[in-house]
Every structure is written in structure tokens, then in C-alpha cells.
Amino acid sequence: MMFKHAAPVAIVLAAVAIAASAVPGRAEKAVAIPAPARDAPPTPGMQTAVLAGGCFWGMEAVFEGVKGVRSVVSGYAGGTRDTATYAAVSTERTRHAEAIRITYDPRVVSYGTLLRVYFSVAHDPTQVDGQYPDSGPSYRSAIFPQTPAQRMVAQTYIAQLSNTRAFAKPIATKIEAGGFFPAEAEHQDFARRNPNHPYITRWDKPKVAAFKAAFPALVG
Structure with missing residues (x-):
């Protein structure tokens, strides 16, 4: 569903009410998962991470509150520059995913820790081509590693969570490449x-609250 960005408020309120009753989700609580068994070592200077997990509004809101994160930018990953617009991505034919680019200090928060927040509370990694009320490949769960070390951490962590059956359903998250x-x-x-937008109050504020409750030491 693409109602959240463009529809009038009355339509959004009605759609959110329907979605809240009809679509299962776990936006209100974190899933208890272990830390990555293997993580990237801290390095001097800022690093970037690119993650996709549904609507970028909520992903951005969660990671902006993580200690060690300097900035979060919403955007599109996995497609080409010429179709990286909301109007084009909304057609679900551009191969982009709504994503965020996180700039972080690896001496304060590791890449593996960012992935732990990502899998635990920022989105539901078991949903295929959608998140909560939003459906389509632009809302898919995907990691876009920016370095070989990030790719290694992501691959081993997905395997770790899968092998330990941390989630009741298979993990749908893919590791992808692209700008x-x-x-x-x-x-x-x-x-x-x-803060009072109906989509934000229904789907994103609960995720932020869940992050703060589950990871108090990471709250910046």
C-alpha cells in the first residue's frame, strides 16, 4: 500500500485503522535475539551502513536514536539513479527499496550492533516484500553492505539467527548490492x-518506544 505518503489525512486515518486490525505485526515490541557472534572491528573515522526494512520513515526514526549514530538519511537503494524518485519507486518497477543510510562512529557502536537493532526492532525480517500495512518489493528487507567486512558480518549474523531459530518464520532478508x-x-x-501523522503514531512511534525499552544502553 502506498497510501501513507500522498493520501489525504482522512483516507490515511481510515487505511491505518483497517491495517491495524487486519495486518499482523510486532511493531510494539522487540524480539530478543543474541548479539552477533562475529562483528567488524572498530576503525577510526565514520562509517556508513545502508539498510532497507519497509517505510524509511520508521527506520530513520529508530536509528536516529542510537548512540554513536551521527546522521540518518532516507533514500532508495538497489536501482539506478535516474529512477530514484518517490513517484518512480512507487510503481514497484524500479528495483529500488526504501532504505536508510546511517553514518556512525564504529568506536561507539559497531556494525553488528546496528544489525541487532535492525533485526530485533526496526522491522520484521520475516516479511517478504512488505512491512506491516505496506506491500511491494520497495518495502523488502535487504542489507546493502558498504565494505567486505560488513558483508561478512551480515552473512554470518543471518546464518546465526537462522540456525538458532531466533524467529518463528524464516528470515527473508537478502544481501544486495547497489547504490x-x-x-x-x-x-x-x-x-x-x-509526530502526530497517523502513520507515524500507529507504526513508528511504537518501534521507537520498543527500541528504547529493549536497548536502553544504546539510546543516544
Whole structure:
């Protein structure tokens, strides 16, 4: 469903109400999962991580609150630059995923720790081509490693979580390649600028609250 960004408020409220009763989700609580058995070593300077897990509004809101994260940018990953626009991505024919680019200090928060938050509370990694009320490949669960070390950590962590059956369903998260292209200005810091938007209050505020409850030591 693409109602969240463009529809009038009355339509959004109705759609969110229907989705809340009809679509299963776990936005209200984190899933208890172990830390990665293998992580990337800390390095000097800032690093970037690119993660996709449904609507970028909520992903951005969660990771903006992680200690050691310097900035989070909403955007599109996995497709080409010329179709990296909301209008084009909404057609579900561009191969992009709504994603975020995280700039973080690896001496404060590791890549593996970011992935733990990603899998535990930022989204549901068992949903295929969708998250909660939103459906389509642009809402898929995908990791876009920026370095060989990140790829290694992501691969081994997915295997670890799968082998320990951390989730009741198979993990759908894919490891992909492709560039990241920032989204339009209206989508940046959306949750912070629109705290009472019905989509934010139903789906994203609960995730932020769940993150703070499950990972108090990571709250920045």
C-alpha cells in the first residue's frame, strides 16, 4: 500500500485503522535475539551502513536514536539513479527499496550492533516484500553492505539467527548490492517533523518506544 505518503489525512486515518486490525505485526515490541557472534572491528573515522526494512520513515526514526549514530538519511537503494524518485519507486518497477543510510562512529557502536537493532526492532525480517500495512518489493528487507567486512558480518549474523531459530518464520532478508540515492526533502526526518501523522503514531512511534525499552544502553 502506498497510501501513507500522498493520501489525504482522512483516507490515511481510515487505511491505518483497517491495517491495524487486519495486518499482523510486532511493531510494539522487540524480539530478543543474541548479539552477533562475529562483528567488524572498530576503525577510526565514520562509517556508513545502508539498510532497507519497509517505510524509511520508521527506520530513520529508530536509528536516529542510537548512540554513536551521527546522521540518518532516507533514500532508495538497489536501482539506478535516474529512477530514484518517490513517484518512480512507487510503481514497484524500479528495483529500488526504501532504505536508510546511517553514518556512525564504529568506536561507539559497531556494525553488528546496528544489525541487532535492525533485526530485533526496526522491522520484521520475516516479511517478504512488505512491512506491516505496506506491500511491494520497495518495502523488502535487504542489507546493502558498504565494505567486505560488513558483508561478512551480515552473512554470518543471518546464518546465526537462522540456525538458532531466533524467529518463528524464516528470515527473508537478502544481501544486495547497489547504490544509495537520497530521497526527496519531504521524506527526511519525517517522523521528527510530523509526530502526530497517523502513520507515524500507529507504526513508528511504537518501534521507537520498543527500541528504547529493549536497548536502553544504546539510546543516544
